[in-house]
Amino acid sequence: MANRMILNETSYFGAGAIAEVVNEIKARAFGKVLVVTDPDLLKFNVAQKVTGLLDKAGIVYKIYSDIKANPTIANIQGGVAVIKEFGADGIVAIGGGSAMDTAKGIGIIAANPEFADVASLEGVAPTKNRSVPIIAVPTTAGTAAEVTINYVVTDVEKKRKFVCVDPHDIPVVAVVDPDMMGSMPKGLTASTGMDALTHAIEGYITKGAWEMTDMMHLKAIEIIARSLRGAVAGTPEGREGMALGQYVAGMGFSNVGLGIVHSMAHALGAVYDTPHGVANAILLPTVMAYNADATGEKYREIARAMGVANVDGMTVEEYRKAAVDAVRQLSVDVGIPTDLKAIVKEEDVDFLAQSAMDDACRPGNPKEPTKEDIIALYKSLL
16 A cells, blocks of 8 residues: 655745745745735734735735634635635635635635535545645644645534545645744643644554654654643743644644544534634543553653653553653643533533544544444543
């Protein structure tokens, strides 16, 4: 079987990297650019760090910011209408996963109008044309949407999220500048950082994992484990580490998939609008414990990457527990809640579990869950 790797054409890293946005727009001869960002980034003058460069360079652009934290079908359709009317031939996405997922949906449908309903893009989307070219500038260190072939959309009417997987949607350019992430509040830094850790751990143990992605995921775990506490505290080293670590995790999981932490988190986001990183962080240690007996020796390497000492002298049970405990402690240290009591209503658990079972991430889980397993996992956190 062939293992496929899809990554950005070009990526830039480091403080001041956003200057390359203008160079890339000019090199690619875009006539007009649609800037996709969210209202808060405009309100707090974060997006202006990029649009100011566009103004100075005389680049013609229009801003689209009708985006929710969990972007909806309507958010994407609104953007499609704007890009058609404006006539942009390039997109600059500035933000976290919400802005970049919206940009991907807009770019794909603009190039493949037969998918204008958005819902038909669910799963492995059979598009024929590449997205309108996207230059992605992340402002959070977590989703890695700038390097993935995935995006997630909320169907408000059905109270569910669906995952779209499409090689045609990957941004052509990623600009990973830690200076764009400096304004994140502590809570957002923590939750997006734990999202990145979830990507790395789930990608490492997923059924599709192989040597190249194992290398990426273990390095990502190591970088995140040593950087997240500092990033939450506001240190430049922590922010730089998280900017890199989340991207490395994205390089891996985008190509091999995830598991039921994400399936269960997607359900929480759809029903309660729970921030994705918070949902992942709460679920991760519990689901890791559930999956442990289907992971071979991989938890030893997770524990090692998390900074646990003397793992080679541990039994299988000891290093598996050590890996779970290290992840749980990191989550606690950065202020993530430890349960779902303030989020989930028990009467919704059956619906949540069915949504998780139907989610596109579920088949990648190393252990085949039943709906009853998912129900038990939710209830264990109530």
